[in-house]
Amino acid sequence: MNKEIEVVLTPALLPLYEVTGKTVVVIDILRATSSMCVAFKTGVNKILPVSTPEECSLFKDFDFLCAAERNAVKLPGFDMGNSPFEFQNPLIKDRNIAFTTTNGTKAIKQSKELGSAQIVVGSFLNLDVLCNWLLHQPNNIILLCAGWKDKVNLEDTLFAGAVITQLKNNITLHCDSGLMAEQLYISMKDSLEVEVRKSSHAQRFKALHAAEDDVQFCLQLNTAAVLPIMQGEYFVSLQTQTA
Amino acid sequence: MNKEIEVVLTPALLPLYEVTGKTVVVIDILRATSSMCVAFKTGVNKILPVSTPEECSLFKDFDFLCAAERNAVKLPGFDMGNSPFEFQNPLIKDRNIAFTTTNGTKAIKQSKELGSAQIVVGSFLNLDVLCNWLLHQPNNIILLCAGWKDKVNLEDTLFAGAVITQLKNNITLHCDSGLMAEQLYISMKDSLEVEVRKSSHAQRFKALHAAEDDVQFCLQLNTAAVLPIMQGEYFVSLQTQTA
Numbered sequence: 001m002n003k004e005i006e007v008v009l010t011p012a013l014l015p016l017y018e019v020t021g022k023t024v025v026v027i028d029i030l031r032a033t034s035s036m037c038v039a040f041k042t043g044v045n046k047i048l049p050v051s052t053p054e055e056c057s058l059f060k061d062f063d064f065l066c067a068a069e070r071n072a073v074k075l076p077g078f079d080m081g082n083s084p085f086e087f088q089n090p091l092i093k094d095r096n097i098a099f100t101t102t103n104g105t106k107a108i109k110q111s112k113e114l115g116s117a118q119i120v121v122g123s124f125l126n127l128d129v130l131c132n133w134l135l136h137q138p139n140n141i142i143l144l145c146a147g148w149k150d151k152v153n154l155e156d157t158l159f160a161g162a163v164i165t166q167l168k169n170n171i172t173l174h175c176d177s178g179l180m181a182e183q184l185y186i187s188m189k190d191s192l193e194v195e196v197r198k199s200s201h202a203q204r205f206k207a208l209h210a211a212e213d214d215v216q217f218c219l220q221l222n223t224a225a226v227l228p229i230m231q232g233e234y235f236v237s238l239q240t241q242t243a
Numbered sequence: 244m245n246k247e248i249e250v251v252l253t254p255a256l257l258p259l260y261e262v263t264g265k266t267v268v269v270i271d272i273l274r275a276t277s278s279m280c281v282a283f284k285t286g287v288n289k290i291l292p293v294s295t296p297e298e299c300s301l302f303k304d305f306d307f308l309c310a311a312e313r314n315a316v317k318l319p320g321f322d323m324g325n326s327p328f329e330f331q332n333p334l335i336k337d338r339n340i341a342f343t344t345t346n347g348t349k350a351i352k353q354s355k356e357l358g359s360a361q362i363v364v365g366s367f368l369n370l371d372v373l374c375n376w377l378l379h380q381p382n383n384i385i386l387l388c389a390g391w392k393d394k395v396n397l398e399d400t401l402f403a404g405a406v407i408t409q410l411k412n413n414i415t416l417h418c419d420s421g422l423m424a425e426q427l428y429i430s431m432k433d434s435l436e437v438e439v440r441k442s443s444h445a446q447r448f449k450a451l452h453a454a455e456d457d458v459q460f461c462l463q464l465n466t467a468a469v470l471p472i473m474q475g476e477y478f479v480s481l482q483t484q485t486a
Contacts, residue, residue, distance in 0.1 A: 009395055013255060016393050150259050152252055154419040176397040176443050183438075184423055187430040195426075200419050 002170060004140040007160045007177040010147035011107045019114035023139040025122045025130065025163070026111060028146035029155040030201045031082045031211070032069075032104025033228075034123040034218040038084040040237040041125075041224040043093035047235040049105040050098050053078070059098035067099045072204050072211060084125075084217050103146040111144060112230070119230040120238075124159060128222045131166045133238070141171070143181075154184075154199040155218075158192065161185025192219050245413060247383040250403045250420040253390035254350045262357035266382040268365045268373065268406070269354060271389035272398040273444045274325045274454070275312075275347025276471075277366040277461040281327040283480040284368075284467040286336035290478040292348040293341050296321070302341035310342045315447050315454060327368075327460050346389040354387060355473070362473040363481075367402060371465045374409045376481070384414070386424075397427075397442040398461075401435065404428025435462050 008014050027033055036047055050056045053068040053075050060066050067080035074081025082101050099105060111119050117139050122130045134141055143163055145156035161181035164173065173179065188195040193216055196202055205211040227238040251257050270276055279290055293299045296311040296318050303309055310323035317324025325344050342348065354362050360382050365373045377384055386406055388399035404424035407416065416422065431438040436459055439445055448454040470481040 009252065010256070012259070013253070013394065016255070148419075151256065152420045152423070154422055157419075157423060174443060174446070176391075176400075177395045179397055179438075179441060180395070180400060180423070180427055183427055183430060187426060195422075198422060200417060203417070 002172040005143065005164065005167065005171045005173055005178060006141070006175040007143045007145070007164070007181050009145050009152045009157060009177050010150050011110050011144065012150035014110055014114060014144060017142060019111065019116050019142060021115070021117050021139060022142050023118040023120065023134070023137055024111040024116040024142045024144050025120055025134070026104065026107045026144050026146060027122050027156045027159050028101070028104035028107065029123055029159050029218050031084060031214055031218055032099070032101040032146065033121045034125055035082055035084045035087045036099070036121050036228045036235060037123045037125040037224040037226055039087040039092065039097060040226040040228055042088055042090065044087070044097055045094050046096050047228065048096065048098045048233060049108045049235065050100045051105060051109060053100055056098045056100040064096045064098045065092060067097055069101045071102060072201070072208055083211055083214050085214070103148060107144055107146040108230070116142070121228040121235065122159060122163065124162070124219050124221050125224040126222070126226055127162055127166065129225050129227050131163060133227050134163070134167060135170055148201055153201055155196050155201065157181050158185050158188060158196070162189070245415040248386065248407065248410065248414045248416055248421060249384070249418045250386045250388070250407070250424050252388050252395045252400060252420050253393050254346075254353050254387065255393035257353055257357060257387060260385060262354065262359050262385060264358070264360050264382060265385050266361040266363065266377070266380055267354040267359040267385045267387050268363055268377070269347065269350045269387050269389060270365050270399045270402050271344070271347035271350065272366055272402050272461050274327060274457055274461055275342070275344040275389065276364040277368055278325055278327045278330045279342070279364050279471045279478060280366045280368040280467040280469055282330040282335065282340060283469040283471055285331055285333065287330070287340055288337050289339050290471065291339065291341045291476060292351045292478065293343045294348060294352060296343055299341045299343040307339045307341045308335060310340055312344045314345060315444070315451060326454055326457050328457070346391060350387055350389040351473070359385070364471040364478065365402060365406065367405070367462050367464055368467040369465070369469055370405060370409065372468050372470050374406060376470050377406070377410060378413055391444055396444055398439050398444065400424050401428050401431060401439070405432070
């Protein structure tokens, strides 16, 4: 029987869904889940998502690198912010990272609290690896868009649409958000960067004169053949046949 | 200066937005706001949205017709449910109606509680009249999709996209939900009924063997040149130059 897939357009709507026993794919294209994929490609050992910058900085004492972003800006005093370029640094290989971001880490925590069976991370950078893995794991699936402060955003929705488009023949979709995400991706995929640059978050980067290169970087397809998966409190890189 | 427009994809997200002083367009295409437009076209005097069927039935004593729907079905003991065909009956002319539905009346109540300046009702049936009026009223605009039990639905989002498409040159849009609604409408407008029949609510009608004709009815363009507007606790039909 085909697995069912649902799209949740923001974490604010997740409590409306039955999460228990499902696999949740957390999506924060600009930039948390893209950066996590880059980090594992670079060879990070494990990533600990934490809720607050204060909590994050505690882990300095335990030889973690500490990464903290709020409102699209790296917080002072931390090793890294949330830009994927920072996670390409070869010095982070084999290190552990504590990571807190405006939207992504919150979505991860919430998925865990609501009883998900598995939590993995999706981005355009690991699209194929993710989709392959989703097909072969046993659970129904929730694609959870991290959004922006509980509002819906374009880029996360488009990625949910990319996953649905790829899995189409092997899943059951009874979810209007999923139909919408799929249609949006189909109609925007040939001009993805142009469209995403119109989004509120890309406009936020532009206003800050920051992270504008990150937009293009985070829309690359399949440049990081990794699957970050949560084990206990940490994300590790799942060794898959395709990864 | 152009007015700003925002799209709220479900009432569950409305508390994230500044509602005070704005004009809210409540959208429940299948079927509350479509039926309200039909009712005013038929010549209803005023419509009172109420929260519960129990409250609704109290108004029988005051010579109201009472309309109540839950989960796409007319409740027993009421004069009407939520089908637009019921509101075409000439016997309802000049009558007052108390009306409660699964999603639409809740969205109306919430818009009022959050301090909106004006509340009007939109449907494909009154699209042009609505858009004309929106251009000439003074406030910034929220298009509030009633959704289904706080989840996002396709048909309400598509209507929000139709409004944005029509007002495009005269509004400011900094809202990803609005970009998404616009793009969805543009890419689906030539096969609107086919697409909406894939939606979860149309599928719900199909499973109930009910209201299937309502889908086609509610997607007609500009068949009811009325603008239902809230005055106090009631909706009345605004007399506009175009209506």
